[in-house]
Amino acid sequence: MLTPVEDGPAIVACNTCRHSGDAKEDAAGLRGGARLVAALREVQAGDPRYVGIAVQEMPCLFACSEFCTVHLRAPGKVGYVLGRFTPDADAATALLDYALAYAESEHGRVPFKEWPQGVKGHFITRTPPPGFVAQ
Template identity: 30%
Template sequence: MSDTEIIVCTTCRPQGASRELPADGLALFEAVQDALLVCELDTGLHKGLKLRGLACMSGCSRACTVTLQAQGKFSYYFGDLAPDAETAAQVIACAQLHRQSADGNLMRNTRPERLRAGILARLPPIGLNGQAST
């Protein structure tokens, strides 16, 4: 089972938000980081998850954005996420589903509520031939 990487855009901010204030994307990144720390201390459920912040993932009109990716699996790119602790917990839960899935496919009805909508992209693994089920 390959590790799933959670990538959070650290520069995301809603349209019209002041550049003088910290970016909502950074707040979401920090919330996911804090939630992973709690998982590590309480349950160890963070195993197999990696977190990375990235300045700009070009989802500016759909802030905040998060990507889930792993070697040999479908990648998911989500937008329109709230920069709060509940979203962070649901991102981690979804990342665990991604990690446990053989091909990375995440059926809509199995994803946490805040990650059922707002999909910006679902990308196939590099080298995938043929059609995959949805």
């Protein structure tokens, strides 16, 4: 049931997420999560700055009311679940830009002034790393 992946900074995207609050799929019959994964990989492939951020996917992050969700994580850092994205290149770029700042941060806290506009208002929850709680 679990698949091993690299243990570094990663955006784990739900590949079965709804397309929007109103629709499971887009006009072509694709789920929003699948579209977001594709957008993340396309943006990542086009910019060498993102090489250190893994784009991983899995079915269902159990945030179904918050369509197009991702979990941002890295060893020893607070993790975040974000959602309500439009599954496109703009959202993917904002997520990858935030992930860069997150990966460079000491404990996963990125100052608000450094957040890309595209992630503001999309945070759902934060999760402590194993063995820690956040202050």
